[in-house]
Amino acid sequence: MDALVQEIKLPVLGTNGYPLQDAAVYGPIHSRRYGYSLGINPLPVTYKFCDFDCVYCQYGWTPRAGSVARRTDEKLKSLPELISEIESSFQKMKAQNTPVDVITIAGNGEPTLYPHFLDLVAGLLKLRDKHYPNAPTGILSDSSQCHRPEIKEGLEMLDERCMKLDAGDPETIEKINKPIGGFQLKRMLEALRNLREVAIQSLFVQGSYDNTAPDQIDRWVRAIDFVRPRAVQVYTIDRPPADGGIRSVPMNRLREIADICQNVTGVKTEVFD
Ligand code: SF4
Structure with missing residues (x-):
């Protein structure tokens, strides 16, 4: 009888009811764009661990x-x-x-907050070389820690860096990303500018919070122009957000935002769906 009883492990949910990743390795998740993408979560599995509190976060507050x-x-x-x-x-x-086509460090929050981040990257690269030598490595980061020399070094050891920048003015960042602790936008922009081959990811929302007004877009475009990334990816929510009053941005407005960015900065800017 005992052999028939199996332990049922339920995922822990964020405050919005969406499940957290339940292990240090998750996936692979298949997508047309990336193929089989394997996630690495260096963070806890029972709560989100982040220095931002984005109003749209898929893991809740x-x-x-x-x-x-x-x-x-x-x-x-x-x-x-x-x-x-x-x-x-x-x-x-x-x-x-x-x-496995690609290995991405991300997980339940901000992965560069892991205290041994540089050594983690070094260890992961060795394991990649041994087990999946053809899979490029990357990271999804909120950009908050990339001014720290050891974080910059770890980030630059990876093949791809997708770094968050949802606004170009501190007021909007304060509202949308709600940084926790000593965040400085100027320091972050300078660090992003000094980082090798960065792709910027910018998420836009409307509804109870909005970062799509013309003056906000104008300042965001100026920040992109300052950073000079190799590419910009513009997108909106497709999972339950932390704040229930948020709406996704219509595709035509996202395309307008991407066109403004590309025309003003000359940086390749794509809408991701
Ligand atoms: S940076 Fe924002 S979206 Fe990403 S995990 Fe932290 S709170 Fe969530």
Whole structure:
């Protein structure tokens, strides 16, 4: 009878009811654009760990340290624990012939907050070389930590850097991304400008919060022009946001925003759906 009883592991949900990633390795998720994309989550699996609190976040609101909203006292994994968990997942996937086209560090919050980020990248690259040597590596980051030398070094060891920039003025960033702690927009823009081959990802919303007004777009375009990324990807929400009053931006407005950016800066700007 005992053998018939299986442990059912339910995913932990964010405040918006959307599930968090439940392991250090998740996916791969298939998409036309990227093929089989494997996610690496160096962060906890029972709460979001981020220094932003974006109103559109798919994982809901960011629970503060020590608050009941964190629900657990789960600690960040040590580097050896994390690398060993990633390695055993890679070994299992290889044994099952799981295809992996790209490996992306992201997970339940901001991955550069992992305290051994540089060593994590170095360890991940070794595992990639051993198990999936043809898969490029990348990261999705909120850009808040890229001014720190060791974070810049880790970011630049990866093949791709997709860095967030949702506005070019501090007031809009304050409203949309709600940074927690000592955030400085000027410092972030300078760090992004100094980072090798950056792709900027900018998410636009309307409804209870809005970063699509003409003056906001004007300042965002000026920030893009300052950073000079290799590309800009413009998109809107497609998952339940933290704030229920948010709406996605119509495709024609996203295209207008992308066209303005490309015409003014000359940087290739695409709408992602
Ligand atoms: S930076 Fe990403 S994980 Fe953090 S709150 Fe914003 S959308 Fe969520």
